[in-house]
Amino acid sequence: MSPRKSxxxxxxxxxxxxxxxDLFVKEGYSAASMRKIADTLQxxxxxxxxxxxxxxxxxxxxxxxxxxxxxxVLDSVLEESADTNEQKLFSIFYRYIQFGxxxxxxxxxxxxxxxxxxxxxLNEGPNKSYxxxxxxxxxxxxxxxxxxxxWSVFLSxxxxxxxxxxxxxxxxxxxxxxxxxxxxxIKAII
Amino acid sequence: MSPRKSxxxxxxxxxxxxxxxDLFVKEGYSAASMRKIADTLQxxxxxxxxxxxxxxxxxxxxxxxxxxxxxxVLDSVLEESADTNEQKLFSIFYRYIQFGxxxxxxxxxxxxxxxxxxxxxLNEGPNKSYxxxxxxxxxxxxxxxxxxxxWSVFLSxxxxxxxxxxxxxxxxxxxxxxxxxxxxxIKAII
DNA sequence: TTCATTATTGAACACTGGTCAATAAAATTA
DNA sequence: TAATTTTATTGACCAGTGTTCAATAATGAA
Numbered sequence: 423m424s425p426r427k428s429x430x431x432x433x434x435x436x437x438x439x440x441x442x443x444d445l446f447v448k449e450g451y452s453a454a455s456m457r458k459i460a461d462t463l464q465x466x467x468x469x470x471x472x473x474x475x476x477x478x479x480x481x482x483x484x485x486x487x488x489x490x491x492x493x494x495v496l497d498s499v500l501e502e503s504a505d506t507n508e509q510k511l512f513s514i515f516y517r518y519i520q521f522g523x524x525x526x527x528x529x530x531x532x533x534x535x536x537x538x539x540x541x542x543x544l545n546e547g548p549n550k551s552y553x554x555x556x557x558x559x560x561x562x563x564x565x566x567x568x569x570x571x572x573w574s575v576f577l578s579x580x581x582x583x584x585x586x587x588x589x590x591x592x593x594x595x596x597x598x599x600x601x602x603x604x605x606x607x608i609k610a611i612i
Numbered sequence: 613m614s615p616r617k618s619x620x621x622x623x624x625x626x627x628x629x630x631x632x633x634d635l636f637v638k639e640g641y642s643a644a645s646m647r648k649i650a651d652t653l654q655x656x657x658x659x660x661x662x663x664x665x666x667x668x669x670x671x672x673x674x675x676x677x678x679x680x681x682x683x684x685v686l687d688s689v690l691e692e693s694a695d696t697n698e699q700k701l702f703s704i705f706y707r708y709i710q711f712g713x714x715x716x717x718x719x720x721x722x723x724x725x726x727x728x729x730x731x732x733x734l735n736e737g738p739n740k741s742y743x744x745x746x747x748x749x750x751x752x753x754x755x756x757x758x759x760x761x762x763w764s765v766f767l768s769x770x771x772x773x774x775x776x777x778x779x780x781x782x783x784x785x786x787x788x789x790x791x792x793x794x795x796x797x798i799k800a801i802i
Numbered sequence: 803t804t805c806a807t808t809a810t811t812g813a814a815c816a817c818t819g820g821t822c823a824a825t826a827a828a829a830t831t832a
Numbered sequence: 833t834a835a836t837t838t839t840a841t842t843g844a845c846c847a848g849t850g851t852t853c854a855a856t857a858a859t860g861a862a
Contacts, residue, residue: 472839
């Protein structure tokens with residue numbers, strides 16, 4: 423009826439993203455419909471399209487900021503100066519998995535989603551994160567590692583996270599397995 | 613108009629699955645609609661529901677057959693009696709990756725799908741295939757492996773396939789990397 | 803021939819993502 | 833202040849989705 427809301431309750435990207443994040447995490451990408459998001463925001467679903475080109479871009483903008491936390495996790499491990507290099511290596515592997523499984527929806531979007539609409543938005547993100555990871559591994563390894571070995575380590579961690587993302591298992595449920603997987607990978611590089 | 617087809621062109625589960633597989637592989641799970649499948653079969657979309665409870669179950673019955681092909685690949689490696697155990701181990705790893713990357717859509721459908729409806733049906737298929745895999749690894753490993761180690765090997769292979777599935781890389785393009793990944797995993801278990 | 807059974811149809815339902823003319827609030831200009 | 837432009841919102845609309853089901857015709861059995 424009223425084609426525009428009064429100033430104090432106009433929509434903002436932040437408000438949309440905040441509601442969308444809750445719904446995406448609660449219901450997944452496809453089940454969280456634009457109409458449900460709009461209902462929660464008490465606006466029409468058309469209004470969201472004024473702020474975001476489409477659903478994929480809304481999802482992407484939501485996740486982009488959160489994903490920078492992975493870099494922060496890696497940095498914080500490197501700064502734990504009390505640990506030995508092998509402890510740090512273990513920590514990086516372990517906490518990479520922890521990150522992936524406690525931010526499953528984000529991880530899925532960055533690394534797993536096949537939706538063509540969404541994929542066109544994703545390119546630099548994962549690559550940048552990997553470079554950071556590779557750098558850290560290389561500086562901590564006890565012997566000189568080939569690029570291929572580091573890549574194998576990454577893919578092996580990725581496989582762990584991917585598998586448990588698919589079945590929506592929490593990190594808590596598999597932390598022992600995560601620990602032994604990290605240990606398994608250390609065996610391969612020392 | 614005609615509520616039932618004459619005998620010689622009645623629908624069969626096999627005919628539906630065959631058409632559905634093509635479409636699932638070509639367009640993915642969600643884009644391959646029941647109506648498109650029905651159009652290709654030249655029947656109404658309602659008719660499919662006489663043979664399958666719903667789309668997810670049609671998908672599941674299709675994928676179950678695919679898993680058996682993976683089992684056959686593993687079996688054929690075990691029967692290559694000229695090879696040493698380590699060569700067989702390498703072959704299993706390498707050909708697992710080869711299978712995944714030369715049947716990317718199948719692999720994706722088998723292991724990566726996130727649709728909730730489908731997931732409730734997918735449990736035994738992958739599990740049975742994994743048991744087969746684990747058995748083979750265990751019998752070939754030079755030292756006694758823990759269940760967790762075998763699981764780590766599997767997840768590490770899965771990570772490789774998953775990654776290159778997402779970017780639609782062919783096996784040919786990464787066969788050297790596949791080889792070194794397989795070698796990397798052997799290092800971890802011997 | 804009669805009568806169940808069986809397989810198929812297509813309309814209907816409740817959804818989905820996305821578009822767009824109409825419109826009113828807000829910001830800008832005269 | 834008044835007129836005008838810009839901006840944000842609405843909701844009808846479109847083409848599509850999975851699923852259900854009464855109606856119905858081909859089939860097979862009695």
